[in-house]
Amino acid sequence: MKISDLLKMGLRNLFRRKVRTILTVLGVVIGCLFIIITISIGHGMDRNFETQVKEYGSLTTINVNNYGIIYDEDGNWAGGQEQKLDKKLLEQIKAIDHVRAVTPIIRGEGELYSGKYRTGISIMAMDKDVYDDFEFPELSFGEYPTDEDNSVLIFGYYMPWEFYDEYYRSFKTVDLQKDKLIFKFYNWQYETNKRKREFTLPIKNVAKMVETKTEFDYNIYMDLDYFEKIYMQYCNTLTLEDRKKAIKVLDEYQQIKLNADNIDNVEEIQDKIKELGYQSDSLLLYLKPTIEASKTLQLIFLFLGAVSMFVSAISIANTMVMSIYERTKEIGIMKVLGCVVKDIRLLFLFEAGMIGVIGGVIGIGSSYAASFLINKYGQPLFGALMSGGMPMGEMATYSIIPIYLPLLGLGISIVVGLLSGYFPARRATKISAIEAMRTEN
Amino acid sequence: MKNNSEYIIEVKNAKKVYRMGKERILAVDDVSFSIKKGEFCCLYGASGSGKSTLLNLMAGIEKLSSGQIIIKGHNIHRMSEKGLAKFRQNTLGFVFQSYNLLNSMTALENVELPLVFKHMSVKRRRKMAREMLKNVGLADRQKHKPTEMSGGQQQRVGIARAFVSNPEIVFADEPTGNLDSKTSREVMDIIKRMAKANNQTIVMVTHDKGLTEYADRIIHIFDGKIEEIIDLKAEDKKDNEAPTGNTG
Numbered sequence: 001m002k003i004s005d006l007l008k009m010g011l012r013n014l015f016r017r018k019v020r021t022i023l024t025v026l027g028v029v030i031g032c033l034f035i036i037i038t039i040s041i042g043h044g045m046d047r048n049f050e051t052q053v054k055e056y057g058s059l060t061t062i063n064v065n066n067y068g069i070i071y072d073e074d075g076n077w078a079g080g081q082e083q084k085l086d087k088k089l090l091e092q093i094k095a096i097d098h099v100r101a102v103t104p105i106i107r108g109e110g111e112l113y114s115g116k117y118r119t120g121i122s123i124m125a126m127d128k129d130v131y132d133d134f135e136f137p138e139l140s141f142g143e144y145p146t147d148e149d150n151s152v153l154i155f156g157y158y159m160p161w162e163f164y165d166e167y168y169r170s171f172k173t174v175d176l177q178k179d180k181l182i183f184k185f186y187n188w189q190y191e192t193n194k195r196k197r198e199f200t201l202p203i204k205n206v207a208k209m210v211e212t213k214t215e216f217d218y219n220i221y222m223d224l225d226y227f228e229k230i231y232m233q234y235c236n237t238l239t240l241e242d243r244k245k246a247i248k249v250l251d252e253y254q255q256i257k258l259n260a261d262n263i264d265n266v267e268e269i270q271d272k273i274k275e276l277g278y279q280s281d282s283l284l285l286y287l288k289p290t291i292e293a294s295k296t297l298q299l300i301f302l303f304l305g306a307v308s309m310f311v312s313a314i315s316i317a318n319t320m321v322m323s324i325y326e327r328t329k330e331i332g333i334m335k336v337l338g339c340v341v342k343d344i345r346l347l348f349l350f351e352a353g354m355i356g357v358i359g360g361v362i363g364i365g366s367s368y369a370a371s372f373l374i375n376k377y378g379q380p381l382f383g384a385l386m387s388g389g390m391p392m393g394e395m396a397t398y399s400i401i402p403i404y405l406p407l408l409g410l411g412i413s414i415v416v417g418l419l420s421g422y423f424p425a426r427r428a429t430k431i432s433a434i435e436a437m438r439t440e441n
Numbered sequence: 442m443k444n445n446s447e448y449i450i451e452v453k454n455a456k457k458v459y460r461m462g463k464e465r466i467l468a469v470d471d472v473s474f475s476i477k478k479g480e481f482c483c484l485y486g487a488s489g490s491g492k493s494t495l496l497n498l499m500a501g502i503e504k505l506s507s508g509q510i511i512i513k514g515h516n517i518h519r520m521s522e523k524g525l526a527k528f529r530q531n532t533l534g535f536v537f538q539s540y541n542l543l544n545s546m547t548a549l550e551n552v553e554l555p556l557v558f559k560h561m562s563v564k565r566r567r568k569m570a571r572e573m574l575k576n577v578g579l580a581d582r583q584k585h586k587p588t589e590m591s592g593g594q595q596q597r598v599g600i601a602r603a604f605v606s607n608p609e610i611v612f613a614d615e616p617t618g619n620l621d622s623k624t625s626r627e628v629m630d631i632i633k634r635m636a637k638a639n640n641q642t643i644v645m646v647t648h649d650k651g652l653t654e655y656a657d658r659i660i661h662i663f664d665g666k667i668e669e670i671i672d673l674k675a676e677d678k679k680d681n682e683a684p685t686g687n688t689g
Contacts, residue, residue: 005557016545333541336502337602338530339558340523434502437541 027312028359036367038301068279098265101133104253117163125227142207150223190242320424332436352421360413371399448475454508470665483656491665534603538615573601593624
């Protein structure tokens with residue numbers, strides 16, 4: 001038989017048993033719909049999760065603080081410990097597998113002056129080489145530190161705070177690009193050597209980050225080397241006794257920040273750090289229960305989808321078996337008239353596959369509709385299901401259908417159709433012509 | 442091989458045994474005969490005599506228990522399933538007692554069906570099918586479904602289907618079994634006329650003595666064996682020798 005005849009005959013047979021075909025197709029539609037919607041909700045969850053997590057920082061980042069909080073197995077607070085973060089620890093951490101980038105962080109507390117106006121700032125001094133690894137955002141002006149010039153002071157989007165004049169009690173917003181700024185370290189801790197001039201640093205090189213809605217917005221960064229340089233200059237203005245104390249600050253970090261090469265290795269690295277005797281923090285640790293809950297939810301959905309697809313496979317097989325019983329005589333006649341066995345098998349496979357195709361196409365159409373409805377009216381249900389809250393401000397999307405998803409749905413439908421049609425088709429070819437022609441229908 | 446040109450069908454020691462539970466039924470018992478090209482051969486016998494089984498064996502629809510059946514030099518029980526299907530497409534036509542038309546298809550589509558299996562183009566096969574329907578006098582019934590036609594009309598569609606691919610041999614299994622005597626004669630006339638026109642070989646099974654007169658040769662089957670072979674054509678030529686009494 002020619003392909004065109006095969007298609008014509010198959011479609012005619014499907015059309016002949018309209019009600020049964022429609023019911024079988026409906027089964028496939030539901031299965032396909034379920035699978036697509038399930039995965040689309042998974043994508044929606046992931047998207048929400050990502051936006052939400054980005055507000056806190058990267059999931060692969062691990063922080064070791066100079067005061068470590070100890071958690072028990074259930075994640076509850078169980079005490080704390082002072083942790084000495086020094087060069088030795090830094091090297092040990094660097095040696096851990098899967099650690100991509102490590103930087104110590106020293107916080108420099110000080111003030112910025114613009115004329116009589118002042119504001120307090122806290123500088124995070126980090127190794128400039130790892131800025132990329134920690135995904136530092138783009139700058140709206142200025143440049144990140146380079147080997148040639150590392151003197152830049154980088155402000156987060158909301159930094160610095162407004163400047164304040166205590167005497168006149170007035171605020172002023174400073175234009176970082178135009179106004180002259182002078183930086184001083186807080187000097188309540190140490191005594192200044194009276195014979196030396198007070199340390200002041202005119203800020204000549206500034207940069208500002210774009211808005212990220214993450215922690216970057218509220219921090220001020222500087223290269224670690226440059227920071228150490230200006231800090232040493234500052235220390236030189238102190239009394240001999242305090243100078244030694246002040247210099248020691250550089251030997252101990254406030255924080256060590258590191259980056260895992262993969263989200264899956266974060267826990268492993270944290271365990272290794274624990275073996276070194278240090279507590280560490282990561283966003284992943286906090287979000288793990290949330291991630292696991294949403295993964296479980298997705299698995300349940302996917303399972304439901306698979307079950308409904310399985311049920312529709314059975315239903316297709318049933319339809320095809322019934323159809324063979326009904327058409328036993330027809331098959332016999334076709335055989336006697338010289339129809340080769342292959343064509344009979346193809347005919348049945350085509351009919352089963354066609355049920356899959358029609359079901360898949362309708363399933364795709366209805367899943368787009370369902371996705372739209374979920375996003376529009378699904379807030380009460382899905383808002384509750386997706387724990388951890390929704391991204392602020394914007395309208396949340398619960399169901400996202402990427403372009404591959406309808407193709408996947410259609411593919412699964414066709415495969416289910418063909419698989420469930422295969423055995424009935426094989427059976428059809430085994431019908432003996434003489435037996436078939438004796439049956440009445 | 443020497444018989445190839447003369448005999449189109451050769452049946453040699455054909456045997457068919459059915460098993461019904463523990464019982465073995467010998468439906469066809471060591472039958473041998475040959476049929477010439479263009480001959481109208483009638484397998485005549487009472488119901489249960491094994492004549493239909495013999496026809497099915499000759500058509501390759503049923504498997505032989507032992508023996509050989511050679512059609513056009515091919516041992517058809519040695520052929521592969523696909524080869525047999527192709528052989529049926531090209532060489533064999535079938536007319537059935539219960540017509541065996543596909544009820545979902547129109548008369549025209551039913552006649553077209555054997556040509557569909559032969560991968561013929563739509564245009565060509567439609568033309569041939571129309572021609573055939575015209576030949577059997579159903580030119581105005583092309584678009585009718587089998588259920589909308591009388592028995593005689595259905596059988597004429599069946600005949601058109603059997604002859605449409607111009608096969609060398611047409612097997613007819615009680616073609617008039619479900620028809621009244623008047624329509625039977627009409628149907629038989631059509632078969633005879635069509636076969637004559639293209640020098641086709643007809644093998645017909647019947648239990649109706651009246652129909653045997655259409656045949657050139659009558660092979661009388663009784664209890665799975667050939668009781669006698671009556672050569673009507675030869676008799677005609679031999680100036681009407683007293684016809685051998687046809688036992689009923």
